Amino acid sequence: MAEHPGPRPGSLGALLADARLVAAKDLRLEWRSRVILSQVLPFAVLVLILFAFALDPDRRILGQATPGLYWLAVLFSTLLALQRSFTVEAENGVTDSLRMSGLDPGGVFLGKTAGIALHLVALQLVLLAGVTVFYGTTPHGPLLLLAAGATATLGLAAIGSILGVMAAGLKVRDSLLPLLMLPMVAPVLIGASQAFTAAYDRDPGAGWRWIAMLGVFGCLYTAIGIVAFEPLLEET
Amino acid sequence: MSPLLAAQNEWAYVAGGYGVTVGALLLLTVATIVRGRRVSRQLPPEERRWL
Amino acid sequence: MESVVRFRGAICLLGRFPALAGVDLDVSAGEIVLLQGPNGAGKTTVLRACAGLVPVVDGEAGVLGTDLRTDRRGVRGRVGLLGHASGLYEDLTVADNVRFWARAARARRSDADAAMARLGLDGRLADVAVNRLSAGQKKRTSLAVLVARRPRLWLLDEPHAALDRDGRDLVDALMGEAVAAGATVLFASHELDRAEAVATRTVNLAGGTALATGDTAAIDRDGSGDATTAGTDDVGATRGSGSAGPRAAGPGGGREATVG
Amino acid sequence: MRPHLDTPAGTDAGGSTGLFRLHPDGTASRGSRTYGLVVLAGVILFLLVALVFSPADTGSENQMGDMVRIMYVHVPVAVACYVAFLVTAITSIAYLWKRTEGWDVLAVASAEIGVVFTFLTLATGSIWGHIAWGTWWEWDARLTSTLVLFIMYLGYLALRGAILDPVVRAKRAAILGVVAFVNVPIVHYSVTWWRGLHQDATVSKVDPSIDGLKLFALMFGMVLAVALYGWLMIHRFRLHYAAARLEASGLDRALAERRAEARPDAVTADAASTDAVPTDAVTTEGTLS
Numbered sequence: 001m002a003e004h005p006g007p008r009p010g011s012l013g014a015l016l017a018d019a020r021l022v023a024a025k026d027l028r029l030e031w032r033s034r035v036i037l038s039q040v041l042p043f044a045v046l047v048l049i050l051f052a053f054a055l056d057p058d059r060r061i062l063g064q065a066t067p068g069l070y071w072l073a074v075l076f077s078t079l080l081a082l083q084r085s086f087t088v089e090a091e092n093g094v095t096d097s098l099r100m101s102g103l104d105p106g107g108v109f110l111g112k113t114a115g116i117a118l119h120l121v122a123l124q125l126v127l128l129a130g131v132t133v134f135y136g137t138t139p140h141g142p143l144l145l146l147a148a149g150a151t152a153t154l155g156l157a158a159i160g161s162i163l164g165v166m167a168a169g170l171k172v173r174d175s176l177l178p179l180l181m182l183p184m185v186a187p188v189l190i191g192a193s194q195a196f197t198a199a200y201d202r203d204p205g206a207g208w209r210w211i212a213m214l215g216v217f218g219c220l221y222t223a224i225g226i227v228a229f230e231p232l233l234e235e236t
Numbered sequence: 237m238s239p240l241l242a243a244q245n246e247w248a249y250v251a252g253g254y255g256v257t258v259g260a261l262l263l264l265t266v267a268t269i270v271r272g273r274r275v276s277r278q279l280p281p282e283e284r285r286w287l
Numbered sequence: 288m289e290s291v292v293r294f295r296g297a298i299c300l301l302g303r304f305p306a307l308a309g310v311d312l313d314v315s316a317g318e319i320v321l322l323q324g325p326n327g328a329g330k331t332t333v334l335r336a337c338a339g340l341v342p343v344v345d346g347e348a349g350v351l352g353t354d355l356r357t358d359r360r361g362v363r364g365r366v367g368l369l370g371h372a373s374g375l376y377e378d379l380t381v382a383d384n385v386r387f388w389a390r391a392a393r394a395r396r397s398d399a400d401a402a403m404a405r406l407g408l409d410g411r412l413a414d415v416a417v418n419r420l421s422a423g424q425k426k427r428t429s430l431a432v433l434v435a436r437r438p439r440l441w442l443l444d445e446p447h448a449a450l451d452r453d454g455r456d457l458v459d460a461l462m463g464e465a466v467a468a469g470a471t472v473l474f475a476s477h478e479l480d481r482a483e484a485v486a487t488r489t490v491n492l493a494g495g496t497a498l499a500t501g502d503t504a505a506i507d508r509d510g511s512g513d514a515t516t517a518g519t520d521d522v523g524a525t526r527g528s529g530s531a532g533p534r535a536a537g538p539g540g541g542r543e544a545t546v547g
Numbered sequence: 548m549r550p551h552l553d554t555p556a557g558t559d560a561g562g563s564t565g566l567f568r569l570h571p572d573g574t575a576s577r578g579s580r581t582y583g584l585v586v587l588a589g590v591i592l593f594l595l596v597a598l599v600f601s602p603a604d605t606g607s608e609n610q611m612g613d614m615v616r617i618m619y620v621h622v623p624v625a626v627a628c629y630v631a632f633l634v635t636a637i638t639s640i641a642y643l644w645k646r647t648e649g650w651d652v653l654a655v656a657s658a659e660i661g662v663v664f665t666f667l668t669l670a671t672g673s674i675w676g677h678i679a680w681g682t683w684w685e686w687d688a689r690l691t692s693t694l695v696l697f698i699m700y701l702g703y704l705a706l707r708g709a710i711l712d713p714v715v716r717a718k719r720a721a722i723l724g725v726v727a728f729v730n731v732p733i734v735h736y737s738v739t740w741w742r743g744l745h746q747d748a749t750v751s752k753v754d755p756s757i758d759g760l761k762l763f764a765l766m767f768g769m770v771l772a773v774a775l776y777g778w779l780m781i782h783r784f785r786l787h788y789a790a791a792r793l794e795a796s797g798l799d800r801a802l803a804e805r806r807a808e809a810r811p812d813a814v815t816a817d818a819a820s821t822d823a824v825p826t827d828a829v830t831t832e833g834t835l836s
Contacts, residue, residue, distance in 0.1 A: 018391070021387070021390055021391060025376070025379070025383075025387050028379065028383060029376060029378050029379055032378050032379055032380070032383070032416060033378035088376055088377075088378070091377065092372050092373050092374060092375060092376075092377060093370055093371070093372025093373060093374040094372075094374055094375070094376060096340055096368070096370060096372070096374055097374035097375075097388060097432075099339075099340060099363065100338060100340070100363050100366075100367070100368055100374075101388060101391040101392060102363065102364045102391055102392045102393060103391045159726070162722070162726060163723075163726075166706065166719050166722065166723060167706070170709045170710065171709070172705075172709045176702070176705060176706060176709055179698070179701070179702045179705055180699075180702040180705075180706065180723070182698075183695045183696075183698040183699040183702065184699060184726070184727070184730055186695050186734055186737070186738075187730070187733045187734055187736075187737035187738075190737045190738065190740075190741045191737055194740075194741065209740070210740075213733070213736065213737060213740075216733070217733055220729065220733075221726075224725070224726060224729065228722045228725075228726070231643065231718050231722065232718070232719065232722060234360075234718075235712075235714075235715045235718070246612055246613045246614050246678060247613055249614065249617070249674050249677065249678055250598070250613055250614065250616045250617055252674055253616075253617045253620060253621070253670070253671045253674045253675075254594070254597075254598065254616075254620060256667065256670050256671070256674075257620045257624065257667050257670075257671060258590075258594075260663060260666065260667055260670075261663070261667075261775065264660070264663050264779065265779065265782075268574070268779065268782045268783055268786060269573060269574070269575075269782065271786055272573055272574030272575075272782055272785060272786040272789070273570060273572045273573045273574070275786055275789045275790050275793060276572055276573065276574055276785070276786075276789040277572040278793055279789050279792055279793055279796070280796075283789070283792050283796070284785075284789065286574070286576040286579070286785055298802070300798075302711060302712050303794065303795075303797060303798070303801065304801065304805075305798065305801050305802045305805045306805075308802045308805040308806045309802070309806065327808075328808075493808060493809035494805050494806050494807065494808030494809030495805045495806065495808070495809075496805075496806055496809045498809060
């Protein structure tokens with residue numbers, strides 16, 4: 001057998017190497033198929049437009065509600081991105097290939113989480129431009145916005161990966177995933193919206209404790225996911 | 237609103253709260269017992285280790 | 288000879304269905320063993336159990352010195368499974384897939400490229416997305432992943448299916464090369480003519496049990512091989528039963544009666 | 548897991564009379580029957596104390612009047628629902644550790660009872676809110692986090708319902724049981740901070756001036772709710788345990804049938820019926836995809 005290049009199996013280096021491999025694969029998959037770009041991104045922008053239709057063209061209401069609407073749009077898009085990300089892992093016996101692959105399950109989790117997070121970051125850049133243009137709000141407090149975006153994205157991607165693989169392969173996954181996901185991420189929606197509100201209100205001091213909460217949420221579920229992915233991937 | 241009417245009104249809500257609670261728990265209890273009998277009837281007695 | 292696969296009364300459940308109802312199986316290093324039997328006999332489950340994908344819930348099961356009942360994951364790095372499904376990402380190209388799975392198994396990129404060349408996937412096909420390939424080309428891609436991983440035990444489920452004549456010849460050649468390189472092959476096939484020519488031994492499965500093992504070459508020599516070439520599934524199940532005597536299986540005696 | 552700890556095996560159930568007579572097929576044992584009767588007596592006593600003997604709230608500054616009686620059920624069922632979900636989380640961890648069926652059965656039994664208690668928490672809280680605040684729903688921190696909890700565990704039960712294979716179901720549900728419970732304090736704090744910006748009204752804040760029979764009713768209610776939860780757990784555990792054993796009991800017969808497929812006379816006689824046997828491809832994909 002060929003000697004193994006790269007880090008020793010089971011080490012942290014191997015975990016991160018596997019994570020990088022899986023994340024790079026997901027980005028390449030998106031580059032080849034462009035499903036997020038051509039379907040989820042337009043959907044996210046459409047949600048912003050629909051909020052305007054539903055609420056009022058009056059920019060005052062939209063401006064006040066911008067943080068909440070922005071994160072709702074992110075949340076809905078996350079669900080679609082998750083469905084996409086875990087459908088490709090459940091089709092054509094890929095799940096078996098993953099089990100046979102020699103990849104560390106924790107590394108697979110980190111890779112999937114990183115891939116989803118990177119997709120979400122790209123989505124959010126467009127959505128941020130969207131609320132600025134459509135709702136007439138000007139972003140303030142870039143540091144707070146950046147911190148809220150980063151921590152909330154980590155939390156959404158981490159718990160999304162856990163629940164995504166949990167629902168993957170089930171006949172009812174399309175309806176089950178939102179039911180599992182949306183109540184779980186209620187703290188993320190609250191925290192990120194409040195932090196954005198603080199930033200937009202030019203009152204950044206009130207926002208930072210939400211960042212702490214979001215950070216705890218993200219790190220906690222990342223840690224749980226690394227441990228829980230082995231039994232989840234293993235199934236029987 | 238007279239105090240008496242308000243008191244009667246309050247009692248209606250109290251009765252409603254207790255009614256919902258007792259009713260739901262009774263329903264759960266009865267359902268558990270009935271389903272338990274139906275399921276455990278099909279099981280040989282040596283598997284019903286609580287007996 | 289070194290034992291590669293050793294099953295004793297192995298039972299595997301798919302949900303509540305006993306896909307394997309007590310299988311005895313021995314495969315030694317360097318063998319090419321053909322699993323044969325009707326649809327639903329348990330061939331796929333034997334292969335998947337050897338790969339550590341289906342848990343063995345009762346009996347003994349060891350592969351490459353690893354006990355499957357205690358450490359199912361331990362064996363996976365050293366075996367390669369070609370299943371019914373391709374196990375490939377449909378939106379990625381052939382080269383993307385082979386390189387990703389090879390790197391996941393910590394094989395070198397040169398191994399991946401060499402495997403693609405061996406399967407005739409270098410050149411134009413390498414940059415075609417898998418979802419635009421024919422069934423045979425997908426199978427070649429899955430085989431390329433297997434070759435790049437260099438497993439010590441090859442588990443092939445219907446490797447000849449969907450392939451053209453050249454492809455089937457290539458599969459037979461790959462099995463020979465694998466054994467020459469020190470590996471062992473366990474495969475299931477309905478292409479009996481071809482499969483028995485390449486196999487060193489045949490194991491018959493039916494009803495989730497192994498009926499009998501025999502030397503295919505010996506069977507062919509004494510002329511009884513014609514029954515095996517009739518080609519229908521049911522013949523495969525009844526063949527070999529005469530000597531193994533499952534009729535003797537009384538109530539509760541099924542397992543003993545099916546020892547090969 | 549032993550399903551019972553309270554009665555010796557082989558107790559003659561027919562020997563007793565009256566309320567102690569056990570149904571021959573039920574999930575009751577002599578111990579659980581005694582326990583149940585004690586709880587029943589407790590419920591009657593509790594209803595008398597809570598609705599008749601204890602005075603209306605007139606002394607405290609809040610002046611809740613008879614509405615204070617809602618608290619005697621609202622707080623206890625809320626306590627019971629948190630106990631239930633804590634038990635689900637603990638048994639889920641125990642399942643992931645030991646991988647034995649009994650822990651999974653305990654987890655599902657506790658979650659089901661917990662969902663009922665959570666529903667009652669929300670219902671009584673809503674009734675309270677209608678009098679105290681004039682609306683059926685106030686975005687009170689504890690009520691809101693309980694609502695999120697309720698939906699989360701509905702999802703837990705939905706996941707269990709969606710998976711047929713018992714091992715896969717147990718494993719995924721156990722992880723969800725842990726993940727969901729870890730989320731409980733995070734939801735609670737986030738909702739509290741979120742509401743904290745506006746107001747600080749909460750149903751469950753026990754008035755410090757509550758005393759005497761009122762305090763007794765509240766405490767007695769809590770003990771009773773947890774005791775009732777325990778009784779329901781015994782019976783639902785036995786119910787699910789029986790159902791799981793029933794599912795598994797077909798194995799010997801299934802093995803015999805499966806081996807009979809290998810008999811040549813069976814194969815030739817039932818040549819047509821071999822099609823009915825799931826093919827390799829169907830069975831593997833059906834359970835593993």
